[in-house]
Amino acid sequence: MDLVERLRSTRLDAALAVVFVVAALVQNAIWPIAGHGLAELYVLGATLPLAWRRTLPVEAALVSASFQLIPLDGYPVLGFVVVILQFFALGADGEPRTAVALVSAWAAATAVVGTLLGPEAPVAAIGAVLVVLAPVLAGRVVRHLRGQNEALAALTRELADERDRAEEAAVGAERARIAQELHDVVGHELTLIAIQAEAAGTALRVDPGRAAEPVEAIRRTAHRTLGEMRSVLGVLAPTAPESATDGIAELSRRAREAGIANELVETGTPSPGHAPVSLAVNRIVRECLTNAGRHAPGNPVSVRVDWHPDHVRVLASNAAPRTAAHPGRGLTGMRHRAELLGGSFTGRRVEDRFEVEVRMPVGEQS
Incomplete structure (x- = not known):
């Protein structure tokens, strides 16, 4: 989770915690819970850790679960919803061994508290385990799917990068091919022009009347070079097959x-x-x-x-x-x-x- 996503998640979870705190306090005001003044402490302690359920999933789940052990004459329904959300986040963002350890500790603690409060400790422990085990497993499934999505996104980026590299290589190969074609055609014709120009220079010094022939040859070669360059550019078009213009x-x-x-x-x-x-x-x-x-x-x-x-x-x-x-x-x-x-x-x-x-x-x- 990068910094931007972490900050966004923290803001959303903080807003969720505020909503649950207000809702639980309203519920407790309408349907008071007898607990020697511990109801408000329970509400705050069980719901506030929601603000850190994804950034600190282990600590948040541990704090919320601990406040569920406060002996009260009834518990707000929202408190159990908070525990479910906390253990879901634990499964989605925490380590598997940590989740198993916390579920086991939760089962042991509820069994001990249940034994102290009444004779239904085994039933209470089993129910408590089921309440937190289901969201943990659901969180693990979400974590697995999220990992697959991230792997797929990474593969997509890798394929896109590979496609870009292939396109760059193709462009480089095409440039090399164009350079080779221009070298073959233009280099040959320029060599002919250079030889003809040397012959024309010699003729001008020895017999100016004979210089017209090599000069005319230079003119023809230059025009032919321009034509062959156009031919090369046409031949190098992606849809045009190469062909020799002269035998x-x-x-x-x-x-x-x-x-x-x-x-x-x-x-x-x-x-x-x-x-x-x-x-x-x-x-x-x-x-x-x-x-x-x-x-x-x-x-x-x-x-x-x-x-x-x-x-x-x-x-x-x-x-x-x-x-x-x-x-x-x-x-x-x-x-x-x-x-x-x-x-x-x-x-x-x-x-x-x-x-x-x-x-x-x-x-x-x-």
């Missing part, structure tokens, strides 16, 4: 046009059901051409794509850079694409060349 032959042609000498060999033909693998092959070939133009400019690159009935193999080879390239998204993205489709990725240096080999299953496995 690898077109990628090879555009790379040669931009000054990246390359040789493409493709054997076999992908089936229409291989769309995810075809897209991955497209992106991997694009990245291989981009890396070759970026890290080994002026050197030819060879790309071979072999479609087999059960798998596809991509092998790209270009001159190794003179200095170790800073690892970026390219190789990581190719590895991620291959492994996502159940394939493998290898990037290795073989003598003076750098090779990339990717294998991915096709057919039913894809």
Whole structure:
């Protein structure tokens, strides 16, 4: 019970105690109880502890029950109601062993008082036990149900937190996917633009008349880049399936046009059901051409794509850079694409060349 709930419960129980005190005093005024002036003491002692029945259930029940042992010529009905409420709170908010001990002590005390007052001690003890045992058991049931409700509420909060974490993870994965797609598309095109701009600068110095061709190529590449960015954003929409906009032959042609000498060999033909693998092959070939133009400019690159009935193999080879390239998204993205489709990725240096080999299953496995 937190502090706010404790204060709210205390105020409610204090108001309840005031109501019972006033009602018991009114009842005693209308139907006086002979008890040598102890009736008022009984009323106050038995009812006032109601104010602490949930914050101090053991002490409140003990005090109210003790005043029930005062020998009077009759007892207000409200006094027994108070005892029932106190023992109910004891069962709901107290410890089980404490409740058992207090019920046992109550039975023993009523038996002793009954023996002193008359011959019906066993009957009085049994009746007294039943009066307090029933509310204690009812309180235990309420405590059990309350515990179940709290556990259910905690589970609901945990599930909500887990859902929020899953949503955050999904957003992070989507951001990573968008970043990878933009890297694959825009990085490739910007590499082509950089190579064409270098060619245009050389042409302007040597033969200005020949600069128009690379400048025009830059213009076409820039417009194509904008179109491909729009395509990527459309492809990344949740309801739109990914698809390759250009075949690898077109990628090879555009790379040669931009000054990246390359040789493409493709054997076999992908089936229409291989769309995810075809897209991955497209992106991997694009990245291989981009890396070759970026890290080994002026050197030819060879790309071979072999479609087999059960798998596809991509092998790209270009001159190794003179200095170790800073690892970026390219190789990581190719590895991620291959492994996502159940394939493998290898990037290795073989003598003076750098090779990339990717294998991915096709057919039913894809």
